[in-house]
Amino acid sequence: MTNPSDLVRDFVNTYDVESDSDTVPSPAALAAWLHKRDLIGPDDTARDEDLAVAVGLRETLRAALRHNHDHDHEPESSHTFPAFPLRVVLTADGPVLEPVDAGVPGGLARIAAAVMSVRADGMWPRLKVCTESTCQWAFIDSSKNRSRSWCSMKVCGNRTKTRAYRARRQAETG
Structure with missing residues (x-):
């Protein structure tokens, strides 16, 4: 399975803001993306509702990652994810969060569990989105x-x- 930090980053990057292109524009594309990362089985299919949940999760994560540029580590604003039923499973490597549901909802729950894993291993502050607004x-x-x-x-x-250089030059000559 993919490293949790990489999984969260890659999931957020399924939408390219600059080019306004979406890697998962349809339920079928979402299912293919999740299957390629071993988050769901080959026969699992997504519905329109699953796609809406995925987009909501993705954009909530993007908003949360914007806060990781704050070096004073102010408390984060609250970001609410869709409800993903998870259970704690005790393994030889320690406790892990696993989805209760199978299929696409379970695959999306695995992404939510990856967020918790990233936070637990201290990598969360290193996950960011580019500060260039476009x-x-x-x-x-x-x-x-x-x-x-x-x-x-x-x-x-x-x-x-x-842009900053041009603005300074403009101010100097204006």
Whole structure:
């Protein structure tokens, strides 16, 4: 199974804000995405309601990841996820959260459980979305001091810095 941090990041990135493209625009695409990551079985199918829940979960996660840029670690605003019934299962490696439901609802519950795992292992503050408003791509901040702001310095960081430079130049000449 995919690393929980990677799973959460990849799930948020199923929607590309900049290009307005969605990797999971239909129930069938959602089921295929979940199956490719071994979150559901090959015969599981998604319904329109499942897609709506998935989009709600994805955008709630994106909003929550925006708060991980706050270096003063103010208490996070509350983000409510859809209800995903999970149970605690004791394994040789310790307790894990597993979905009560099977199929697509269970696959989405596995993503919610991954969020809890990311929080438990201390990786949550490193999951962020790009601060470039037109981007919002999720990434894992691997910098030592957790100060990374953009998904890519070459693209989004450069855009932001170029805009700031032009604004300063405009102010100087205006």
